[in-house]
Amino acid sequence: MNADRGELAGTFKERARKALGDAHLRVALDRTTGNARTKRAAAVAAWPDFDRARAAAAAIKDHALQNFPYYLEQFERNALASGARLHWARDAKEACAAVIKICRETRAKTVTRSKSMLGEEIGLPHALAEAGVRRVETDLAEHIIQLAGETPSHIIWPAAHRTREDVSKLFEKHHRDHLLLTEVEAMVDSARRELRDDFFSADVGISGANFLVAETGAICTITNEGNAELTTTPPRVHIVTAGIEKIVATTEHALQLTRVLVRSATGADLTQYTTFHCGPKRAGDLDGPEEFHIVLVDHGRTQMLEDMPEMLRCLRCGACLNHCVVYRKIGGHAYGGAYPGPMGSAITPVFDGLEPSRDLPHACTLNGHCKQVCPVDIPLPTILRDWRAKSYRQGFESRAVRLGLALWAFIASKPALYRAALAVALPLLRRRGKDGWISALPFAPGWTESRDFPAPPEKTFLARIASGEEA
Structure with a gap:
């Protein structure tokens, strides 16, 4: 991937070995993933129709993917009609170039950014820094890791590897008037005070999108903190970066997917903020951006549509990470890419190539829990097994591994032996x-x-x- 992940040095095995020896990391991961599993289990138990909704969600995504060109063209037509400007990007380089070009044309000095894993995937934070644009992360967890000079370790909770005690020390060091406190409310207040000026002085706000709605040309963001609305509304320019797989046919479909997404991600019925953005500010509107740009990113997704289309169903809920016995022991940074855990192991070989990332599909016990909790029923164990087989066929496995597998196959195929x-x-x-x-x-x-x-x-x-x- 194009993200600047220089601090993640070494091979996967070396990073995993280091993480396994980090007792502090285990405490942080146990707190975060344990809480997430408990909340998800309660939410699912309280909704008897969850399995039916899950099947419907998978069907909704499959329908959009099976009619990909039609719905993307419909989205483009309706988004342009709303006053939005569209930019198509074949890869990470083109996506970053489109964002930087907009920032330069608007003479942006400061951009605020709400959490977007696509931004991490394409290396947008690094691209903004190289272009001399000041970036302010407004999601609380992203704010924490920006202060720490780190990358996200989880797709929903980017600071899952940090304890509240760590965060308080960071705020004490970087915030103007923070006292060394560990109460969550006090730390949130400190971050709010620190970010408020940037919310209202930023030239550009950058967001991701949970869904692209073909019938209206709107994009949908789903958040809990309200930072996305403060990122997208006050600045003169709003830039959306979104993978093309986010397309859905209708607003109703987006709302149906939201029901399973939120329960799987945070265990809630709904997030605090589910917002549909459709074009720039219109005459008579009290607020909103003067320019509304949407950067639609392929970056391997068209190829994925041919090779493993089920992976394009992914809603980025993080449930597979929270229930993965490997992720829960080593955390996200050990994986080395923007996306950790089972879903990351499945898609990183698409972005980075199989040879340099071949260890990731092996970082799995194949117990199937990730598939069991996936809100759109992605067959992750099957996809990971397929990557392993492909790695073997292409000769990427070591001689020792190949000899060991050959010996095992010889013995296992002869019952008496x-x-x-x-x-x-x-x-x-x-x-x-x-x-x-x-x-x-x-x-x-x-x-x-x-x-x-x-x-x-x-x-x-x-x-x-x-x-x-x-x-």
Whole structure:
């Protein structure tokens, strides 16, 4: 990806190993993802029709994707009719160039920006800095990581790796009148005071879009803090950056998707602010931008439509991250790209190429929990398995891995040999265990470097099945 992620040095395995040794990170991740899982479970339990709504949401996205050219053309026609200006970008470079060109034409010195993972994907923060444009992140979590000089670690909670104690120290250092407090309300008040002047003095406001509505040419933003409205309304110019997969046919479809998106993301019924923006300020309007620009970004999405169209359903809710046993242990920065977790492992090879990102599809236990909680039923485990197979076929796996897989395939395909190997290996593993756990494995230190490995039970799965026991 084009984002400036220089602080994420090393390989995925090196970053993951470092994260696994960070006890402070585990505390922050446990707080954030644990709270998210609890709230989502309660929201789903309170809505008996959630599974039906989930199936309908997947169908809505598939319908838009199956009619991609038609709805994009309809959106363009209606957006232009509303007074918006459209800019089509084939890749990250063109998208950033379009935004910078608008900023230069309007002589923008300061831009405010509400949270947009597409901006991170295309490297917009770095592009603005190179162009000499002052960028002010207005989402609270994005404000935190901007002060810390970091990149987002979660697509919904960018500062998921930070505790409230960390945040208070950052605010004490960077805010003008912040006292070292850890009460959430006090820290929010401090950020509000710090950002207020920028909200009303910025030349340009930049937002993302949760949906592009074809029937009206409007874009929809879904937020909880109100910063998006303060980013998009007071400045003279509003720039929207959006992936073309955000297209939906109707406003009704956008609202149906919102119901499953919000429950999956935050466990709420609705966010505090669901706003439809349609063109610039009109005669008689009390507020709003004088110019309204929409930058529509492809950046691999057309290719994705051919190779793995289900991935374009993604609503960027973050549920797969919150329920991923790997993400919850290593956090987002270990993945190295803009998008972490299962969905990031699925799409990063599209943006960066498979060879440099081949470790990501392997960062998965294939337990299927990500698919189970996805509000649009994306088959993430299948997509990740397909990337693994492609990596093997293209020769990206090491010689040791290829030999190991060949040996495993040879043994597993011969039942008698497989049972004989188990008869030798399992007793040896049990003897290494203590109180049911193995703290070190010869020839496989990666399995026990950061955790204890469960010792095998006395009876194998196959033995239990053969004896009629419950497995």
